[in-house]
Amino acid sequence: MKLVIAIVQDEDAPKLVDNLMKNNYRITKLASTGGFLKSGNTTLLIGVEKEKVDDVIEIIKKLCKSRKQVTTSPSPTPMTGGVYIPYPVEVQVGGATIFVVDVDKFEKV
Amino acid sequence: MKLVIAIVQDEDAPKLVDNLMKNNYRITKLASTGGFLKSGNTTLLIGVEKEKVDDVIEIIKKLCKSRKQVTTSPSPTPMTGGVYIPYPVEVQVGGATIFVVDVDKFEKV
Amino acid sequence: MKLVIAIVQDEDAPKLVDNLMKNNYRITKLASTGGFLKSGNTTLLIGVEKEKVDDVIEIIKKLCKSRKQVTTSPSPTPMTGGVYIPYPVEVQVGGATIFVVDVDKFEKV
Ligand code: NI
Ligand code: NI
Numbered sequence: 001m002k003l004v005i006a007i008v009q010d011e012d013a014p015k016l017v018d019n020l021m022k023n024n025y026r027i028t029k030l031a032s033t034g035g036f037l038k039s040g041n042t043t044l045l046i047g048v049e050k051e052k053v054d055d056v057i058e059i060i061k062k063l064c065k066s067r068k069q070v071t072t073s074p075s076p077t078p079m080t081g082g083v084y085i086p087y088p089v090e091v092q093v094g095g096a097t098i099f100v101v102d103v104d105k106f107e108k109v
Numbered sequence: 110m111k112l113v114i115a116i117v118q119d120e121d122a123p124k125l126v127d128n129l130m131k132n133n134y135r136i137t138k139l140a141s142t143g144g145f146l147k148s149g150n151t152t153l154l155i156g157v158e159k160e161k162v163d164d165v166i167e168i169i170k171k172l173c174k175s176r177k178q179v180t181t182s183p184s185p186t187p188m189t190g191g192v193y194i195p196y197p198v199e200v201q202v203g204g205a206t207i208f209v210v211d212v213d214k215f216e217k218v
Numbered sequence: 219m220k221l222v223i224a225i226v227q228d229e230d231a232p233k234l235v236d237n238l239m240k241n242n243y244r245i246t247k248l249a250s251t252g253g254f255l256k257s258g259n260t261t262l263l264i265g266v267e268k269e270k271v272d273d274v275i276e277i278i279k280k281l282c283k284s285r286k287q288v289t290t291s292p293s294p295t296p297m298t299g300g301v302y303i304p305y306p307v308e309v310q311v312g313g314a315t316i317f318v319v320d321v322d323k324f325e326k327v
């Protein structure tokens with residue numbers, strides 16, 4: 001038995017949780033913030049058989065991989081003296097940090 | 110030294126924390142949600158000597174074991190066209206998921 | 219690769235997170251409460267190379283070590299019949315509990 005600890009961006013968490021549950025993985029969601037990834041993030045605990053670890057990591061990669069996204073929402077540009085001009089910007093979104101830890105003993109009661 | 114990671118239902122958490130502390134176990138409570146168990150749940154971190162792991166698991170089992178409970182609160186029954194009739198229903202409550210992880214190094218400063 | 223799980227007091231957390239990030243450590247902050255330490259506490263997950271574990275523990279020790287602090291804020295003294303008299307009191311602050319866990323597999327995607 002292994003415990004997969006996955007730290008993902010908040011915006012990627014719902015579809016990841018959905019997908020993992022559809023694949024019969026059981027997840028606990030911890031509230032977490034900052035540090036590993038710039039914006040708000042979510043920590044998931046996923047208990048899986050050793051043979052399933054790579055499958056779980058594949059799912060996380062597919063849904064949470066760090067990628068570029070074009071956004072057109074106004075971004076604060078201090079250079080323009082407080083006038084916010086909306087224009088398309090490419091931002092890095094997503095990304096995940098995954099720790100796999102060995103489990104000595106697993107019990108469901 | 111072992112780290113016991115226990116995910117229990119919110120409603121079972123207070124009496125479990127109480128009981129563990131009375132038995133001199135030290136606990137950290139993490140905010141957690143959904144996934145492993147249907148309703149809101151709480152994740153506890155309990156650092157214990159190897160020899161105490163089974164005692165901790167016994168306490169969790171005793172207080173959090175999945176069990177049936179009869180409730181008489183009205184339950185929404187879509188079959189009756191929106192009219193909610195209060196009647197006794199047997200629901201599954203409690204339950205816990207426990208991971209025991211080996212600790213390389215433990216420090217209290 | 220090791221995972222350092224550090225439970226520190228809320229008031230020590232910001233300067234610890236700051237210091238660790240300045241030293242290029244990556245941190246995830248989990249919301250946590252009570253148990254290990256009297257007041258509110260914060261749980262940090264820090265993924266580090268084996269060789270860096272002692273350095274991380276030293277930083278935590280330096281910034282979070284349990285210490286005495288003199289406070290002059292009024293403390294409720296039931297003995298005086300509800301009259302709160304402000305006077306200097308020495309209180310224990312800080313303190314940290316650290317678990318180091320081995321990581322089977324680490325991925326950043
Ligand atoms: Ni195993
Ligand atoms: Ni040990």
Ligand code: NI
Binds near residue numbers: 219220268320321322
């Ligand atoms: Ni390693």
